[in-house]
Amino acid sequence: MSDMIPSHLFAPPLAAMDGLQFRLVETADFRPLQETCYADKRAALFLDHFEQMMVWQGNGRACWLFIEHNGRLVGSGELIIYPHGAELANLFVVPQYRGRGIGTAMIIVLSRIARHWQLTGLEIGVECQNERALALYRRLGFVDDREVRLPGGETAVILHKTL
């Protein structure tokens, strides 16, 4: 899979903080990712998710970013291709690193990779009450497309960006 993504696409955007590094998730990242970025997901569900994502990443259907600052895990995020389109999912930055441009940099890197894969658009879904994430996505050019009701009863908005 790494052969399918040229290394320069992982370079941090110029405005990003010093010491930031982006790379693909590897098998050895299971535990730190689970403990740091997916702590709210049940263990069995995360195991299924991890295995599925590694298969998809291996066959070029997904890109799972592992973000480090001076060697320490600070966030992760997924780009997944579906038959009807592609989406960004499970974007996460550890709380003490939020508000420093890492989420923005992650979306820029994932969008570069999406363009490299010749995808023409990206979707991202966010709960309506997550105003900060919603504002971030709108600021980066995502436009509200539709609302959906989640299994728990909450409403989420699906945003779209043409690449």
Ligand SMILES: CC(C)(COP(=O)(O)OP(=O)(O)OC[C@H]1O[C@@H](n2cnc3c(N)ncnc32)[C@H](O)[C@@H]1OP(=O)(O)O)[C@@H](O)C(=O)NCCC(=O)NCCS
């Ligand atoms: C949503 C999320 C991924 C954004 O990551 P982030 O690293 O905080 O995002 P950014 O720093 O790029 O942008 C967020 C804010 O920081 C500001 N900012 C951007 N670059 C900055 C910088 N260099 N220095 C200081 N602030 C900066 C932005 O203007 C923005 O302002 P806000 O306070 O109005 O939101 C993160 O908040 C998160 O993990 N949230 C919990 C999980 C979640 O809700 N995920 C999204 C599900 S759809």
